[in-house]
Amino acid sequence: MSILIYAEQAEGKFKKTAFELASYAKKIAGETGTTVTAVTINANDVSALGQYGVDKVLNVKNDKLATFNAKAYADAIKQAAQKEGAKIVVLSSTTDSLYLAPLVAVGLEAGYASNVVAAPISLSPFQVKRNAFSNKAFNITEINTDVKVIAIGKNSFGLVESNGAATVEEFNPTLNDADFSVKVESSEKVTGKVTIADADVVVSGGRGLKGPENWHLIEDLAAAFGAATACSKPVSDLGWRPHSEHVGQTGKPVASNLYVAVGISGAIQHIAGINSSKVKVVINADADAPFFKVADYGIVGDAFEILPKLTEKIKAFKAQNS
Amino acid sequence: MKILVCISHVPDTTAKINFTNGDAEFDTNGVQFVINPNDEFGLTRAIIFKEQQGASVTVVNVGGTDAEATLRKALAIGADEAIRVNANPTDGFFVAKQLAEVVKNGGYDLVIAGKESLDYNGGMVPGMLAAMLNFDFVNSCLKLEVNGTEAKAVREIDGGKETLSAKLPLVVGGQKGLVEEKDLRIPNMRGIMMARQKALTVLEPTGADSKTKAVKFEKPAPKSAVKMISPDNLDELVNLLHNEAKVI
Numbered sequence: 001m002s003i004l005i006y007a008e009q010a011e012g013k014f015k016k017t018a019f020e021l022a023s024y025a026k027k028i029a030g031e032t033g034t035t036v037t038a039v040t041i042n043a044n045d046v047s048a049l050g051q052y053g054v055d056k057v058l059n060v061k062n063d064k065l066a067t068f069n070a071k072a073y074a075d076a077i078k079q080a081a082q083k084e085g086a087k088i089v090v091l092s093s094t095t096d097s098l099y100l101a102p103l104v105a106v107g108l109e110a111g112y113a114s115n116v117v118a119a120p121i122s123l124s125p126f127q128v129k130r131n132a133f134s135n136k137a138f139n140i141t142e143i144n145t146d147v148k149v150i151a152i153g154k155n156s157f158g159l160v161e162s163n164g165a166a167t168v169e170e171f172n173p174t175l176n177d178a179d180f181s182v183k184v185e186s187s188e189k190v191t192g193k194v195t196i197a198d199a200d201v202v203v204s205g206g207r208g209l210k211g212p213e214n215w216h217l218i219e220d221l222a223a224a225f226g227a228a229t230a231c232s233k234p235v236s237d238l239g240w241r242p243h244s245e246h247v248g249q250t251g252k253p254v255a256s257n258l259y260v261a262v263g264i265s266g267a268i269q270h271i272a273g274i275n276s277s278k279v280k281v282v283i284n285a286d287a288d289a290p291f292f293k294v295a296d297y298g299i300v301g302d303a304f305e306i307l308p309k310l311t312e313k314i315k316a317f318k319a320q321n322s
Numbered sequence: 323m324k325i326l327v328c329i330s331h332v333p334d335t336t337a338k339i340n341f342t343n344g345d346a347e348f349d350t351n352g353v354q355f356v357i358n359p360n361d362e363f364g365l366t367r368a369i370i371f372k373e374q375q376g377a378s379v380t381v382v383n384v385g386g387t388d389a390e391a392t393l394r395k396a397l398a399i400g401a402d403e404a405i406r407v408n409a410n411p412t413d414g415f416f417v418a419k420q421l422a423e424v425v426k427n428g429g430y431d432l433v434i435a436g437k438e439s440l441d442y443n444g445g446m447v448p449g450m451l452a453a454m455l456n457f458d459f460v461n462s463c464l465k466l467e468v469n470g471t472e473a474k475a476v477r478e479i480d481g482g483k484e485t486l487s488a489k490l491p492l493v494v495g496g497q498k499g500l501v502e503e504k505d506l507r508i509p510n511m512r513g514i515m516m517a518r519q520k521a522l523t524v525l526e527p528t529g530a531d532s533k534t535k536a537v538k539f540e541k542p543a544p545k546s547a548v549k550m551i552s553p554d555n556l557d558e559l560v561n562l563l564h565n566e567a568k569v570i
Contacts, residue, residue: 102449111533301553
């Protein structure tokens with residue numbers, strides 16, 4: 001039962017999720033006496049993958065794959081899985097990987113489970129625990145096919161270093177012109193800022209901030225933490241912040257280690273979007289805000305007074321512990 | 323342009339989630355079902371295409387008779403006809419197989435499905451459907467324009483967005499942004515009356531095995547009570563985040 005992971009990069013570096021997938025796959029490989037292969041696309045330095053349990057890297061070098069293309073990338077992953085005889089293919093829950101995974105699953109005639117939150121419950125039958133009902137419940141899913149595709153949620157397994165070294169092999173999948181029918185015309189990407197998808201800490205603001213002119217308070221605290229900024233649905237509906245920062249059931253899901261909610265009352269749809277975050281801090285002037293019921297730590301008070309002070313405390317802590 | 327909008331029949335976003343039959347099934351008692359929000363954006367986008375450039379809009383669901391109220395709502399919003407594939411939607415692969423059959427037989431140019439449904443959150447049907455049909459596919463679609471057989475789409479990427487060109491036939495996994503929330507259509511009395519006259523066709527499923535099985539459900543363990551911290555003692559919060567929660 002060999003295992004293949006798709007190790008995704010951003011700006012030439014592996015995403016943290018790539019190492020999490022490697023750690024996850026290594027655990028299964030350890031239990032089944034097999035090895036972990038990673039497939040990467042146009043990576044320059046793949047050595048870091050070995051440190052998290054990857055035994056072999058199939059490095060695809062192809063200029064046609066310089067920009068993400070779901071069909072072509074899925075084809076490459078499928079062929080890598082076939083070459084390795086992989087029985088389990090593991091992807092992450094980034095936007096790109098979730099775009100790819102169903103295509104890979106159909107290509108391999110594999111059963112597919114997404115939003116997987118832990119190591120498999122059982123390898124035979126193959127059962128995984130996954131989020132369902134917008135993080136309000138878990139579903140134990142059994143995959144009944146010979147080849148299985150799973151996408152694991154961010155921070156659901158963690159990183160486990162194993163200090164190995166991976167062998168590297170160039171891999172040239174056969175790509176069809178038809179794979180490139182969907183073309184990227186342009187892209188707009190925030191640079192130099194932590195994004196919600198990559199962030200370990202997210203600082204999120206709601207209507208309690210009273211207006212976009214006060215958002216610097218959220219941004220300052222986020223900068224102190226090295227966090228991404230986010231917002232509640234009303235804030236994005238009011239146009240104070242872009243929709244890409246809207247967290248919730250119809251917005252972005254957040255699975256950070258720490259989620260700080262400021263001036264957000266905690267509608268059920270918002271809670272559903274952040275339920276997978278490990279630790280929640282809620283700051284709200286209203287002691288009866290429903291968000292306190294799901295928080296780990298709560299502060300009742302005026303955000304305009306608390307945020308500048310907390311920002312300074314976090315800065316001082318970071319300075320002492322860096 | 324012939325548009326097919328895939329409609330999931332899901333619990334209302336505020337519904338309490340409980341399970342029955344030894345936690346093997348979702349407990350539908352007292353639960354209001356609605357059009358999956360991501361599908362609702364796609365449906366309105368399709369109706370705007372129909373109004374602005376001419377198109378027929380068919381809605382489809384794979385499910386039991388209970389889903390017909392949801393399909394009727396889609397008809398009242400402005401879809402021209404509805405199809406229900408009479409089957410228990412056991413997994414995403416099975417649903418995509420049924421939908422692929424509908425698309426093949428109906429000759430649709432554009433298929434819009436929500437990027438994920440709010441019940442199983444699998445996010446697999448649009449992609450699987452595109453792969454089965456070998457159509458172009460855009461996921462997490464925020465904006466969509468069609469001119470003849472050319473489509474221009476904007477999709478969400480981590481930390482931004484990307485503009486893509488694609489060709490019809492096309493499958494789109496849509497989400498909020500396809501239309502503004504204020505532009506979502508609400509059934510009015512005339513629409514509800516007209517919906518009664520529109521065709522709702524029931525098709526029997528095509529043979530396909532599920533590849534996954536929902537074995538059981540669990541609810542998250544109850545969490546411990548919130549620890550309240552005085553706003554005058556923020557050092558305590560920093561200390562707890564570092565030493566207790568170990569997240570900074």
